Amino acid sequence: MGKKRVYIVAGILALIGFALFLHKAVVVGYPIWPDEKVEGWQIEVRASFDRTPKGPVDLRVFVPRPTTRWALLERRVVAPLFGISTLNADLNQQVSLTRREVDGKQTIYFQFVIQQTRTAEYTPPPAIREARPHQLKDAQLAAASRIVTAARAQSSDDRSLVLQLLKRVTAKSPEDGIAVLLGPRRDRRRQMVALVDLLRVAEIQAHMVNGLELGATRRRATLKHWIEARIDGQWVPFSPETGQQGVSPDLMPWWRGRERLVTIVGQDAAQKFKVTRNIAFQHLEQSALSNVLSMEQSRGQGQMLFSLFVLPVRTQEVYRLLVVVPLAIFLLVLLRNVIGITTLGTFMPVLIALAFRETGLLWGVILFGVVVGVGLLVRAGMEGLKLLLVPRLAAVLICVILIMAIMSLVSHRLGLDSGLSVALFPMVILTMTIERLSILWDERGGDTALKQAGGSLIVAILCYLLMRWSLLEYWFFAFPELLLVLLALTLLLGRYTGYRLTEIGRFKVLAGKAA
Amino acid sequence: MFGLISPTARAIRDFGVVGLNQRNADYVLQYNKRRFYPRVDDKLLSKRLAEAAGIATPTLYATIETARDAAEAGDLLSKHEDFVIKPAQGSGGDGIVVVVGKTRTGGYYRTASGKLISEDELIFHLQNTISGVFSLGGQPDVAMVEYRVQFDPVFEKIAFQGVPDVRIIVFLGVPVMAMVRLPTRMSSGKANLHQGAIGAGIDIATGRTLTAVWKNDIVDEHPDTLNPVQNVDIPHWDRMLDLAARSTELTELGYQGIDIVLDRERGPLMLELNARPGLNIQIANRAGLAHRLEKVKTHRHDLDKTEDRIAFAKREFAADKPV
Numbered sequence: 001m002g003k004k005r006v007y008i009v010a011g012i013l014a015l016i017g018f019a020l021f022l023h024k025a026v027v028v029g030y031p032i033w034p035d036e037k038v039e040g041w042q043i044e045v046r047a048s049f050d051r052t053p054k055g056p057v058d059l060r061v062f063v064p065r066p067t068t069r070w071a072l073l074e075r076r077v078v079a080p081l082f083g084i085s086t087l088n089a090d091l092n093q094q095v096s097l098t099r100r101e102v103d104g105k106q107t108i109y110f111q112f113v114i115q116q117t118r119t120a121e122y123t124p125p126p127a128i129r130e131a132r133p134h135q136l137k138d139a140q141l142a143a144a145s146r147i148v149t150a151a152r153a154q155s156s157d158d159r160s161l162v163l164q165l166l167k168r169v170t171a172k173s174p175e176d177g178i179a180v181l182l183g184p185r186r187d188r189r190r191q192m193v194a195l196v197d198l199l200r201v202a203e204i205q206a207h208m209v210n211g212l213e214l215g216a217t218r219r220r221a222t223l224k225h226w227i228e229a230r231i232d233g234q235w236v237p238f239s240p241e242t243g244q245q246g247v248s249p250d251l252m253p254w255w256r257g258r259e260r261l262v263t264i265v266g267q268d269a270a271q272k273f274k275v276t277r278n279i280a281f282q283h284l285e286q287s288a289l290s291n292v293l294s295m296e297q298s299r300g301q302g303q304m305l306f307s308l309f310v311l312p313v314r315t316q317e318v319y320r321l322l323v324v325v326p327l328a329i330f331l332l333v334l335l336r337n338v339i340g341i342t343t344l345g346t347f348m349p350v351l352i353a354l355a356f357r358e359t360g361l362l363w364g365v366i367l368f369g370v371v372v373g374v375g376l377l378v379r380a381g382m383e384g385l386k387l388l389l390v391p392r393l394a395a396v397l398i399c400v401i402l403i404m405a406i407m408s409l410v411s412h413r414l415g416l417d418s419g420l421s422v423a424l425f426p427m428v429i430l431t432m433t434i435e436r437l438s439i440l441w442d443e444r445g446g447d448t449a450l451k452q453a454g455g456s457l458i459v460a461i462l463c464y465l466l467m468r469w470s471l472l473e474y475w476f477f478a479f480p481e482l483l484l485v486l487l488a489l490t491l492l493l494g495r496y497t498g499y500r501l502t503e504i505g506r507f508k509v510l511a512g513k514a515a
Numbered sequence: 516m517f518g519l520i521s522p523t524a525r526a527i528r529d530f531g532v533v534g535l536n537q538r539n540a541d542y543v544l545q546y547n548k549r550r551f552y553p554r555v556d557d558k559l560l561s562k563r564l565a566e567a568a569g570i571a572t573p574t575l576y577a578t579i580e581t582a583r584d585a586a587e588a589g590d591l592l593s594k595h596e597d598f599v600i601k602p603a604q605g606s607g608g609d610g611i612v613v614v615v616g617k618t619r620t621g622g623y624y625r626t627a628s629g630k631l632i633s634e635d636e637l638i639f640h641l642q643n644t645i646s647g648v649f650s651l652g653g654q655p656d657v658a659m660v661e662y663r664v665q666f667d668p669v670f671e672k673i674a675f676q677g678v679p680d681v682r683i684i685v686f687l688g689v690p691v692m693a694m695v696r697l698p699t700r701m702s703s704g705k706a707n708l709h710q711g712a713i714g715a716g717i718d719i720a721t722g723r724t725l726t727a728v729w730k731n732d733i734v735d736e737h738p739d740t741l742n743p744v745q746n747v748d749i750p751h752w753d754r755m756l757d758l759a760a761r762s763t764e765l766t767e768l769g770y771q772g773i774d775i776v777l778d779r780e781r782g783p784l785m786l787e788l789n790a791r792p793g794l795n796i797q798i799a800n801r802a803g804l805a806h807r808l809e810k811v812k813t814h815r816h817d818l819d820k821t822e823d824r825i826a827f828a829k830r831e832f833a834a835d836k837p838v
Contacts (some may be wrong), residue, residue, distance in 0.1 A: 337536055338516070386639045388582075389646030439648060443609045444710060497537035498516040504524050506731050507534075510798060511526035 006495045010488035017484030024307075024479055031289055034474040038287070040073070040115040041214045044280045047108045047262045054103035057082075058265040061110050062255035063093045064211075067123035070252050071115045073290060078109035091125055091207070091256045096265075114214065114252055115290075122247070124235035125209075125228065125256055132207065134200035136181075143177040144201045151202075158204055158231045159245065162238055165202070166227075169195045170240050188240060192225040193258050195240075205230035209237065210261070211253040212279070223261070223279070224251060289478070308480055321357070323476040326486055328353055328463035333493055335459050340500030343456040344433050344440075351426045352456070353463035361464060363416075367407065368430075368457060374403050375434035376441070397431040531803025533794060538770075542808065546687070546769025547790050554766045555788035556651060558659060559603045564765045565785050570758060572785050573599075573776070574662040585641040585658075589634050592624075592660065599664075600641065602649040603657040608707030610649030612640060613663065613677065627676050627704030664784060667777040669750055672742040673697050673715075677704030680776045681717070681755055684792050684804070687770075687815050688763040689824045690756050691807045691832060693717040694799040695724060695749060700739050706774075708795050713737060715744045716800030720833035722752025728798040754783050756828065760821045762788060800834075807832055 024030045051057055059079075063086070066072040075095075077084055082097040097108060136144055147168065155161040168178055169191050181194040192208045199206035206229040213224050226247055228235045239247045255261070261279075293309050308319050328350045335341045343349050356364035378399045382392060404427070433456075441449040466472070476482055499507075517524040533542075554560055565572045576598055577591050578584075584591075592598065596617065602610040613627035623631040632640075641658050643649070650656040666678040673679070677698030684692045694714045698704045701711030708714050713734065715727035724747045727734050736743050749755070755775050762773045762785070772792025775783050797804055810831055811818075818824045830836075 340535075386635070388642055389648055439609070495540055496516070497534075497540045498518070499524055499527065499532075499534040500536065501517065503534045504517060504521060504527065507527050507532045507798065508523055509731070509733055510530050510532055510801060510803070511523045 003495050006491055010491040013484045013491070014488035017481045017486075017488065020481035020484075021479045024481070030478055031287075034289065034471065034478075035287065036289075038115050040113050041212075042111065042113050043212065045110040045261065046280070047110070048106065049264065050105050051102040052104055054101055056100050057098065057102040057106070059097045059108060060087070060094045060263050060265055061097070061108075062210075062259075062261055063095050063112070064114065064252065064254045065093050067253075069116065069123055069249070073113045073115065074111075076109075076111040078111075082108070116214070116249075116252075122237060122249075125207075125253075132200065132205075134197045136197050136201065140181055140197075141201070143180040144198050147175075147177045147181075148198055148202045151198075158229075159236070161202060162199065162204065162206075162229050162231070162236075163243070163245070165195055165198050166238055166240065167243055169198070170243065189223075189225045191240060192227055195227055196258070199227070199229055207256050208258055209253045209256050211251050211255075213248070213250050214252050223254070226251070228256070308477055320473060320477050321354075323480060323483070324467040324473050325350065325354070326483055327472060327476065328467050330486055330490055330493075331463050331466050332459055333490060335462065337493060337496060338498075338500060340502030341455045341459055342452050343459050344436055344452050345429070345456070348426075348429055348433060349456050349459040350463055351429050352460035353467060355426055356460065356464040357467065361461065364464075365457065365461070367404070368460075370407065371400055371403055371430055372434055372437065372453065375400055375430065376438055379434060379438045393431055393435055396434055397427060400427055400431055400434070527803075531805035531807075532797055533804040533808070535794065537805075538791075538794060542686070542770040543791055547771070548767070551767050552790055555768065555771060555790045556606075557603050558601060558605075558787050559657060561765075561785075561788050562659075568761065568765055570761070570765070570785050571781060571783070573664055573778075576660040576662065578603075579641050579645065579658040579660065582642060582645065585638050585645060588638055588641055592637070595660075597663040599661045600637075600644070601659045601661060602644045603659055604647075604650040604652075604654075605644075605656075606649075606651050608705045608710055610640075610644055611705060612637070613704055615663070627698075628700075629676075664776045664786075665779040667750060667779050669747065670697070670777070672740055673713075673737045673744050673747065675699050675704065675737070675739040677702070677706060677712075678776050680706045680774045680786055681749060682714075682772055682774050682789075682792065682796065683755065683759040684772050684796060685759050685762055685770075686808050686811050687818070688760055688821070689811045689818060690719060690759040690828045691811060692796050692800055692802070692804060693719060693755075693759075694796045695747075697727075697737060697744065699729075699737070708793060713744065714795055714799035715747075716796070716802070716834075717749060717752075718834035719756075720829045720836075722749040722755075723747065724749070725800060725834055728795055731795070731798065733798065733801075750777060751783050753825075756825050757821065758783060758785060760824045760828075766790075802834075 025032055045061060047059065047061070049057075049059075059082075063075070064070065064072055077095060077097065079097045082099045085096045085098070087094045087096050095110065134141075134144075147165070151164040151168065152161055155164045168175065169182075171178070174182060174186070178194065181197065182190050189208075189210075196206045196208050206227055209226050209228055210223050211226075226237060226239050226241075228237050230236075236245055237247045238245055241248075308316060308323075311319065329347065332343075332347070332350055336343065352364075352368060358364075359367060375396055379392070379396055382395065387395065433453075437449050437453055440452060518528050554564060559575075559578065562572050562575060576595060579588060579591075592614075597615050599614070600610075600612040605611065612632075614624045615627055616625050617623065618625060618631065623633055624637060625631055644656055644658040647653050647655045664678045666674060670679045674697045679695050679697045681693060681695050683690045694716050696706040696708060697713040697715060698706050699711055699713060703710065706712050708728075711730065713727045713729045716725035717723070718725060724745055727744045729738065735745060758775055759773050762771065763769070766788055768788075768790055770790075770792075772789040774786040774789070776786050778784050794804075811827075814827065818827055
């Protein structure tokens with residue numbers, strides 16, 4: 001009959017709502033509890049240089065690109081009077097700081113916050129269009145070719161070739177050919193550069209990856225270097241620490257390639273000046289929510305389907321409020337149709353509850369009591385004037401506003417601030433309430449009138465408390481699709497034919513008389 | 516739902532008591548089409564439809580529709596010694612003023628409860644009524660001035676200063692349950708349960724009263740006259756059943772209540788119809804509506820003719836018949 005149709009519609013709505021919710025919570029990773037924390041690190045790069053003689057400067061700093069594993073938040077540049085722009089290349093992203101006339105010593109700070117997300121897979125770099133050629137010549141090229149041939153003989157495929165070359169390059173006492181490639185410096189970076197060259201000679205696409213090891217404990221902020229090689233069409237990382245394929249999940253890739261972190265572009269030989277740079281990092285705890293949001297932004301529009309977070313902040317504030325109103329209304333339906341509390345207007349208690357949000361609970365109740373009480377007195381006083389209905393309502397409304405103004409003045413005098421926030425108090429609704437209440441009083445007596453007024457107030461208080469529950473506010477704002485579930489429940493209540501709690505008391509007298 | 520935790524709820528459920536939610540969801544929403552509501556909500560329209568169908572109602576003396584009508588009401592009302600002012604779209608007995616006479620001097624009107632009101636107050640009341648103070652949706656209304664029913668002497672002992680009326684709940688044209696509403700001092704002479712009148716159940720088969728309910732409690736005697744309210748025979752009971760059975764054709768509502776008064780001279784008069792009749796009738800009859808309504812649903816196809824419906828009701832809903 002009718003009930004089945006409602007069940008089906010409600011079921012579909014609830015299913016859609018839950019599905020969207022699960023997608024958001026599990027796949028996208030929205031935190032279910034608002035104060036879930038996630039690890040973050042604040043990283044600061046300090047670059048200083050001396051521009052003498054004075055002249056233009058174009059300083060470039062690599063910026064980590066956000067990935068599914070690493071979320072980038074809060075970028076800040078402290079560079080007085082420098083123009084800031086972002087440059088995007090296929091593998092890397094840079095911030096470019098430019099200024100036409102720089103004189104003498106300058107220090108630039110670049111800060112950002114990085115968070116590690118729940119997903120742990122390694123994000124390969126975006127594919128590059130063409131393979132970069134090696135840049136070896138003469139003796140180095142000869143040495144490289146020899147090494148590659150030897151290594152190839154000792155390996156079965158590309159992967160094992162890479163591992164072979166990796167082993168040779170990172171050996172404690174490198175063989176002669178490797179020494180030629182490495183040159184005088186034998187640090188890790190130099191090793192990886194040499195490895196990339198070797199791989200290119202071997203016609204395997206490869207590049208160096210530079211990054212930071214971010215773990216729970218504080219470490220010295222030194223850059224780590226490893227490589228990624230293209231094997232069977234996929235980018236695969238290799239770790240010089242372990243000599244194996246794959247890198248530790250704590251390694252955050254910052255930029256790829258052999259360029260330095262901070263470079264100044266366009267200097268001619270005569271004006272080459274040094275840049276000293278420093279990296280510091282600090283471990284923080286960040287909210288999981290900001291983590292997810294920043295990840296969303298990096299992924300683009302597609303995922304932000306049902307997210308209210310894309311809206312401008314002012315609008316978000318409005319929706320934070322709107323999103324809990326359905327909860328209050330649902331509670332009102334429950335209280336009315338299942339418990340059986342009678343109220344003065346259908347949705348008046350919810351409006352009063354909204355007003356309580358502005359005035360606070362205690363002051364709001366007092367205000368309600370005073371306004372309604374005085375309003376009733378005023379209306380009773382007007383009986384003698386025999387006014388027509390609409391002018392009478394208007395007169396009561398004007399008096400209500402006057403009362404509220406007086407209360408604000410009084411509370412201000414007494415030093416209480418809460419009396420001032422009466423803007424949202426639904427004065428018009430209160431006027432209608434006063435009218436209804438006084439008619440109720442005349443026709444049905446003071447008891448009924450007070451009972452219904454009291455019932456309305458109780459429902460308003462309960463709705464207010466519900467809307468204040470911050471956990472619910474978070475849930476319905478972060479997952480507005482849950483409103484569909486609420487809608488489904490409301491539909492089901494629409495066919496609730498059971499007794500109201502108050503009715504059980506009312507009909508109790510029949511319970512003894514079983515047929 | 517409360518049956519799960521409360522044995523009282525279970526007992527009431529077994530007894531067949533219909534609650535507000537069930538009445539609204541399973542009966543009012545299912546069987547009453549919204550477009551027919553004006554036929555019962557607007558008493559003027561009900562009156563017209565009743566007259567057209569040959570159903571007697573209290574004579575309409577006048578209608579007050581505009582502020583001018585209200586201002587000139589004095590002249591209008593001077594023609595009648597007693598009358599009843601009713602908002603056409605009022606509910607629950609609100610806004611009804613029963614005038615039983617005028618004072619010799621001073622030009623005051625005396626109401627059923629003994630209160631004296633001036634002509635100005637009466638006009639003010641009429642103006643309020645027109646503005647819609649008593650109407651269901653708050654919209655502008657019309658005030659009806661009607662013949663004041665003189666109640667049949669059978670009720671003298673058990674009514675206080677007002678006219679008792681008989682409320683019959685009709686489902687799909689079958690009278691399923693009935694009670695007589697007896698005014699008290701508390702109800703200011705109005706036969707309205709919300710305002711403090713007594714409801715006494717009536718045996719459908721015989722037209723004899725059973726025990727009664729007063730403000731949700733079971734009572735055996737009238738609080739003001741102290742006479743027993745049981746075993747009183749309602750005169751012209753069969754005519755009342757007939758009116759009830761035919762009222763469905765008037766309104767085309769499947770679930771409704773009809774209020775009938777017994778006038779000393781004119782016999783049963785239809786007072787008004789109600790699309791959402793109250794549920795206290797169950798307490799007055801000490802019986803639940805659910806079983807009776809189900810029976811009607813089951814047999815509805817055999818009940819095309821009015822006589823059949825009345826016979827069915829008398830047979831199935833007799834007070835001594837086991838449920």
